Amino acid sequence: MRLNRSVLSAAAFAALAVGATTALAAPASAAPNTTPQKVCGSAYKTVNSAPIGSLGTVYLTYNAANGKNCVTTIRNTPGTAVDMSTFIYVPDTDEYDEDYGRYTSYAGPSYVYGKAHCVSWGGGIKNTYVQVNDSNCAARQEHRVTFTR
Template sequence: MPAPSRLTWPKSLTLAIPTLLVTLAAAVLSQPAPASATAGAHDSGVLAVTHKSPFNCGKTFYANNWTGGHNPEGSIDWQDYGGDDVNGETVRATAAGTAYFYDAGSTSYGKWVEIRHSDGTRTRYAHMSSMVKSAGSTLSVSQGTAIGTVGSTGNSSAPHLHYEQRTSGGGMDTSPTVEGVTVSLGQKKAITSSNACGGGSNPYTPEGVCGSGYAVIDSAALTGGRTYLLYNSGNGYNCVVTLKTSNLGTASAVSAFLEPQNESRTTDSGSYDYYAGPVRRDAAGQCVRWGGSVGSSSYTSGFEHCG
């Protein structure tokens, strides 16, 4: 049997192999590293979104990035400053994004919100006494949109706002920057808010104030606002809320009332930042009189929407 023939390379290809290998190696080295290899470097980077204070324009509170048991380390506790009590203050988005609403009950963060920003970073706002949406809801927010109020829910010993800035990978930024002021570990700084100083639209909606199941069935314009009548077909209740369109974020006179026919009137009135109400009454099968006011402008309906 003849010996098998030997496969031989053309001389020109043999000479070209070293050059080809060098070219391929250079191409491989020039490719970007896979996402998993760069994640750590990205997580430790500086947050790209610019954050304002989570409070009303002109409000000053302490941002306390304390060490020694704070969990997670690097988060800020917003606390009283001078004679200003942070409890009950409106909490605002420090930057635009999508807000996710949660409720951990009497544990952990209590009532809390996470806002996911356009660059993948996140902020968290915890221990709130109330939220503008129910747990499980989402809301597209602008910088300055109200998301709740300061409280002491969850694992909290006193009213304050727990605040975090997190990278897109979920890691903590342990030296967060708010209003251009960096608060590093162990620091406590008084910061004045420039958030929501430009006015804008009311961040609340009638449905959001009255709650799940309510739909607007009537409304009336006021100078500086609008009053709304809503109905919940599931439980037979009406709800009235008056939303301001001027002097937003500043306490001023506003009211809302609801009166089922042949029954007493229920009214909510006071100096409020954004709205009066909700005033809810069982009115199944009844006519109702409703209305509200903003400043000196008021509206009162006749008895209507019967049934």
Template sequence: MTWPKLIKSATVTAICALAAATIPQAASAQVAAVSHKSPFNCGKTFNANNWKPTHNPAGSIDWQDYNGDGVNGEQVRATAAGTAYFHDAGGTSYGKWVEIRHSDGSRTRYAHLSSMVRGAGGSMSVAQGTAIGAVGATGGAKGPHLHYEQRTAGGSMDTSPTVDGVTVSLGQKKPVKSTNGCGGGSGNPTNPGNPYTPERACGSGYAVIDSAALAGGRTYLLYNAGNGNNCVVTMKSSNIGKSTAVSAFLEPQGERRATDSGNYGYYAGPVRSNAAKQCVRWGGSVGSSAYTSPFEHCG
């Protein structure tokens, strides 16, 4: 079986030795108002382990393997909408981690990520289900898992967090099946009214590494590790099925920009280009709402 079944309590503390002293803690605090989904793709089941008494901070969840399904490398998604902030603690504590601040002031944290869709210091608006990174073992982790927290607006821990309708109290370990992105039958967690997803538009082998919100849609940057190609697509979330102005573009540094623009019902793109070991500028528009990135995602 995988490492979590063999781990000893002392090691657990080392794995998630977080900077708890900087944030007040209250075991009785409860996150209210915002409803959270599982941080994984629709239909995925993983164990939610609320360690006791040695997990730090108390009430945080370690998402681990379930029935032979490995969590390592799984895409991590926002459990609720908000603004995501990206951090890198290096080889200690959280490692690569994301905090999402929600509309009611509460927060969620996602730690030990192998990768993030934006670099440390970046931020972005996210919907429930927006991809923010991938499960790994960075920082103080001794094996791959997702460290997850729900906190109040004041920073106190919810010691019995609820995800996808399952409450996991201190000392409990429960399998949770994700319904994140299952709504609407579209398979698109950030845009259930649109039958297409960025991955479907760009094709097999592409995964979202970044995105930006637009009024009436979202533009996405994807990467195919197999061939070194980037792909950009802009998905509509309003006037779906009606022909309205939408565009997508991709510009490897030092090369000509490739653009797809027109009146489309569902999305613009895909625009693809080989950009291995290159910085790229990318973006798109829906109507008059537009986004242009700096040159980024180099290498």
């Protein structure tokens, strides 16, 4: 049994080494060049996210110190500027913020005060959009919609 564990350990280590080498060899353009915290601020923690097809992700973040939410849309592969958007809305207070334009990497940040409130948020890249309603509130179940135009 000891020999089998040694062989298995060696095989696992070899697989990890090959995987690490492959991961390190991946081109830099295969990953986004930013994070939600770089866009919104280091005090903002990611509390939710939604993929925008295969193009990227829209992130909902929250800062417990000031009670604000921030949303940003980040492309999987930065490149030539394309239509991008991000929005956040608090129905209880009617507070809304958005950002849209042609961007190479990300849209946003968009901020609202959201402490103890449900929020609706989303974003888009090119012609693919995602919208999340009634998010991050205990009493309601969120509703996600992804669509293309």
